[in-house]
Amino acid sequence: MDFELSEDQIHLRDAARRLAQQEFRDKAGRWDKEEKFPEENKHRLAELGYLGLSMEREYGGSEAGLVSTYLVIEELAKVDLLTAMIVHDQNVSPRIIANHAPDELRRRVLPGVVKGEIECSIAWTEPEAGSDGTAIRTTAIRDGDFYIVNGQKVFTTFGDRAHMHLVYARFGPSRGAKGIGTILVERDSPGLTVRKIEGKMGVRGAAENELFFDNVRVPAGNVVTMGDPENSRGFVGPLTIYNGTRVGMGVMALGVAEGAFDLAREYMTVREQFGQKLCDMQGLRWMMADALIEIEAARCLCYKALALIDAGKPDPALCSMAKVFATEMAQRVTLQCQQMFGGYGYFGLLPLERMVRDVRMLTLTGGTTQTQKNVIAGHIFSQKSAGGRRP
Numbered sequence: 001m002d003f004e005l006s007e008d009q010i011h012l013r014d015a016a017r018r019l020a021q022q023e024f025r026d027k028a029g030r031w032d033k034e035e036k037f038p039e040e041n042k043h044r045l046a047e048l049g050y051l052g053l054s055m056e057r058e059y060g061g062s063e064a065g066l067v068s069t070y071l072v073i074e075e076l077a078k079v080d081l082l083t084a085m086i087v088h089d090q091n092v093s094p095r096i097i098a099n100h101a102p103d104e105l106r107r108r109v110l111p112g113v114v115k116g117e118i119e120c121s122i123a124w125t126e127p128e129a130g131s132d133g134t135a136i137r138t139t140a141i142r143d144g145d146f147y148i149v150n151g152q153k154v155f156t157t158f159g160d161r162a163h164m165h166l167v168y169a170r171f172g173p174s175r176g177a178k179g180i181g182t183i184l185v186e187r188d189s190p191g192l193t194v195r196k197i198e199g200k201m202g203v204r205g206a207a208e209n210e211l212f213f214d215n216v217r218v219p220a221g222n223v224v225t226m227g228d229p230e231n232s233r234g235f236v237g238p239l240t241i242y243n244g245t246r247v248g249m250g251v252m253a254l255g256v257a258e259g260a261f262d263l264a265r266e267y268m269t270v271r272e273q274f275g276q277k278l279c280d281m282q283g284l285r286w287m288m289a290d291a292l293i294e295i296e297a298a299r300c301l302c303y304k305a306l307a308l309i310d311a312g313k314p315d316p317a318l319c320s321m322a323k324v325f326a327t328e329m330a331q332r333v334t335l336q337c338q339q340m341f342g343g344y345g346y347f348g349l350l351p352l353e354r355m356v357r358d359v360r361m362l363t364l365t366g367g368t369t370q371t372q373k374n375v376i377a378g379h380i381f382s383q384k385s386a387g388g389r390r391p
């Protein structure tokens with residue numbers, strides 16, 4: 001068992017740390033306050049090749065693997081979850097396209113994704129299909145060389161700016177997972193309306209959106225995975241990608257917790273009350289010790305799960321455990337770190353107020369804590385895992 005990072009990984013992580021601390025940290029509050037997407041950060045990430053870290057070389061990526069990719073994302077999340085999400089999102093729909101789309105579509109879309117010229121949202125959730133993702137009603141029905149898409153999506157992150165939406169739809173009359181497939185719908189397609197959802201709690205520089213499809217004609221060449229009413233292949237194929245993205249949510253949460261922890265530790269060494277520094281008060285020292293135990297435990301879970309994916313041995317239940325533990329941990333730890341700042345932590349002048357709001361989304365999106373626990377429980381009681389897990 002090897003817990004050491006390679007030299008290349010250490011260089012990559014340290015470079016991302018410098019970038020995050022020197023160029024992104026001080027502006028993070030501005031994107032939140034102005035509810036503005038950090039365009040300049042995205043350009044910088046593209047310029048440095050961070051948008052193609054896990055992508056195959058033939059599309060311009062560097063095939064660095066998920067462990068290396070998320071080492072970078074963790075560093076970004078320490079200062080700004082929004083900027084971390086820009087890199088993370090390159091590992092969702094683009095990876096589904098890379099693994100499952102026909103050749104022509106891959107070559108048309110992926111080089112632009114790596115350069116930062118094409119953004120692609122995930123449009124899966126619907127008003128009546130949240131945790132139950134197989135309850136979707138959106139349809140994609142063949143009409144000659146086109147598919148006609150009808151339906152409604154909700155919570156589509158970056159849907160207001162994405163050039164393409166990876167839409168989950170039913171390709172014929174079917175129920176459950178059977179018949180569901182995925183199709184790329186381009187931004188300016190006639191019949192597509194996008195509406196931003198207002199009043200978001202955190203990560204305010206990223207917008208979630210409702211998408212309305214009214215007889216939208218999409219070229220047949222844009223089908224990523226074909227839905228077949230006889231089987232669930234068009235749905236199950238893309239699901240494998242979510243092993244990595246679930247852990248990715250955990251890594252982003254880990255990064256936010258670490259960022260909050262660093263700020264609290266620094267403040268505790270200067271703030272004095274009762275003639276004593278906060279860092280000398282036993283009760284607070286133990287709170288920080290507890291926080292560090294949780295951070296390290298989350299790190300072990302997340303990177304073990306990612307290393308197994310990189311090794312071609314994904315463990316879906318472990319991915320769910322990593323997501324649940326790291327995202328729930330980060331909520332507790334950021335709140336505890338905010339507590340160290342007393343009343344000052346409650347105000348937006350300090351990053352803690354933003355971090356507490358930001359990290360909240362990670363227990364919800366990408367499969368809620370409860371649905372992840374259903375996956376874990378399913379694993380516990382499945383025939384395959386009878387006899388328990390082995391280290």
Ligand SMILES: Cc1cc2nc3c(=O)[nH]c(=O)nc-3n(C[C@H](O)[C@H](O)[C@H](O)COP(=O)(O)OP(=O)(O)OC[C@H]3O[C@@H](n4cnc5c(N)ncnc54)[C@H](O)[C@@H]3O)c2cc1C
Nearest residue numbers: 122123124125130131155156157361364365366368370371
């Ligand atoms: C900030 C944000 C960004 C998002 N981005 C995207 C995106 O880009 N694309 C996209 O398609 N979707 C996106 N989503 C949607 C997200 O995936 C869903 O919100 C999530 O799957 C939950 O669905 P729901 O909100 O309809 O809640 P519901 O499914 O209605 O759940 C309500 C509550 O019931 C619990 N619950 C549901 N079923 C069970 C069960 N079987 N057992 C136990 N508890 C259960 C849930 O955990 C939750 O607590 C985003 C959501 C948020 C908040």
